[in-house]
Amino acid sequence: MAGRSQHVEPIMENQTRFDLNAAIENWRQELAAQPNLASDDRRELETHLRDSIAGFQQRGLNDEESFWLARRRVGQPEQLAEEFAKADPAQVWRERVFWMWLAVFLSSTLGSLAYSIVFGLTPVNTNSTARVAMQTTLYLLASLIPIIIVVSLAKGKWVALFSKLTQLVENRRRLAVAAFLCIALSSSIRIAAMAIFYSRNNIHNSPSMLQGLASTIHPLIIALLLIWLLPAKNRKTLKRA
Amino acid sequence: MYKTAMLAKDLVAASSKPLVLSILADGESYGYEIIQKVRELSGGHIEWSDGMLYPVLHRLERDGLIESEWKEADTGRERKYYFLSSDGRKALKTERQQWLAVHNTLSRLWKIKPVSI
Numbered sequence A: 001m002a003g004r005s006q007h008v009e010p011i012m013e014n015q016t017r018f019d020l021n022a023a024i025e026n027w028r029q030e031l032a033a034q035p036n037l038a039s040d041d042r043r044e045l046e047t048h049l050r051d052s053i054a055g056f057q058q059r060g061l062n063d064e065e066s067f068w069l070a071r072r073r074v075g076q077p078e079q080l081a082e083e084f085a086k087a088d089p090a091q092v093w094r095e096r097v098f099w100m101w102l103a104v105f106l107s108s109t110l111g112s113l114a115y116s117i118v119f120g121l122t123p124v125n126t127n128s129t130a131r132v133a134m135q136t137t138l139y140l141l142a143s144l145i146p147i148i149i150v151v152s153l154a155k156g157k158w159v160a161l162f163s164k165l166t167q168l169v170e171n172r173r174r175l176a177v178a179a180f181l182c183i184a185l186s187s188s189i190r191i192a193a194m195a196i197f198y199s200r201n202n203i204h205n206s207p208s209m210l211q212g213l214a215s216t217i218h219p220l221i222i223a224l225l226l227i228w229l230l231p232a233k234n235r236k237t238l239k240r241a
Numbered sequence B: 001m002y003k004t005a006m007l008a009k010d011l012v013a014a015s016s017k018p019l020v021l022s023i024l025a026d027g028e029s030y031g032y033e034i035i036q037k038v039r040e041l042s043g044g045h046i047e048w049s050d051g052m053l054y055p056v057l058h059r060l061e062r063d064g065l066i067e068s069e070w071k072e073a074d075t076g077r078e079r080k081y082y083f084l085s086s087d088g089r090k091a092l093k094t095e096r097q098q099w100l101a102v103h104n105t106l107s108r109l110w111k112i113k114p115v116s117i
Helices: A004-013 A020-032 A039-058 A063-074 A077-087 A089-121 A128-154 A159-169 A172-200 A209-229 B009-025 B031-041 B050-062 B086-109
Strands: B066-072 B078-084
Touching: A020 A039, A020 A063, A020 A077, A039 A063, A039 A089, A039 B031, A039 B050, A039 B078, A063 B050, A077 A089, A077 B050, A089 A128, A089 A172, A089 A209, A159 A172, A172 A209, B009 B031, B009 B050, B009 B066, B009 B078, B009 B086, B031 B050, B031 B078, B050 B066, B078 B086
Parallel strands: none
Antiparallel strands: B066 B078
16 A cells, blocks of 8 residues: 555544645745746646546545645645656746846835935935934835835735736736836936936936936836746637637 | 556657657647546547646647637637647658558558558
């Protein structure tokens, strides 16, 4: 009985009722721990597992038996990851590069936003030491935002919220709209901050549209790269079969 | 069940391409359904492990022989559907000729009636 040892453990764990959704969720997390599996692959394997479970259930097996049989059929996550990586070694890297660029995009727009706010908020009439102190404090406050985001993500907090946000990157159009809104917002705040700064200092050099446009070049390039990296299809294209 | 009659590993790997292409030539399908169909049609002689099919599908997709799309079935269940591209149709034709050539050679040796290619 080779399969016996595998079956005893879950029964011991769940002496009450077997929770199929929890079991699938556990399996999904095991799969997510494999660095070689792209999210699209994981999603595909999950739909397969669910189909397989449904198939066993139709043959009269209970939730628990169906789950363990389907799980065994699908195979060990490590082996799956190996096989998938062999079929398309570049795919997982495409995804990693996409997330890296997304981080670069967010930090560059957030950074420019923080800079604009510091620029606009700092009073002009204070002496230089107070000014530097104030600017430093504002910068520190601004850099707290990414720190809070990174730490809470690493600790597994707000996972539901961030999962919702990933819907923004599920297809090209949504990503494009979100990215261009981000850029428009951050550059208009930048122009506004410059206008405030100039008027306070009585400099008659109103910020030109050109300056505003120039500051959008860098984030625009990154946004275009991101859109290009996101596959045009294979993402959520919900059509009736 | 059919331990002695199961296909050797090399043969499983080699036959996966024509099998997938032929199934998709009948219409779009998804991983689980493809495996079920192969199991059914082969009378249990070809038993694909679930995890091995997807790398095969992904390789065929990368080679441009098949295409894929996420769709939601009427049951609300989402699946990644695969369908044949025009290159895939051509590849299937070649595969068919090659496999039938092997089949006919063996048939003549074994004194079974060959089929027309």
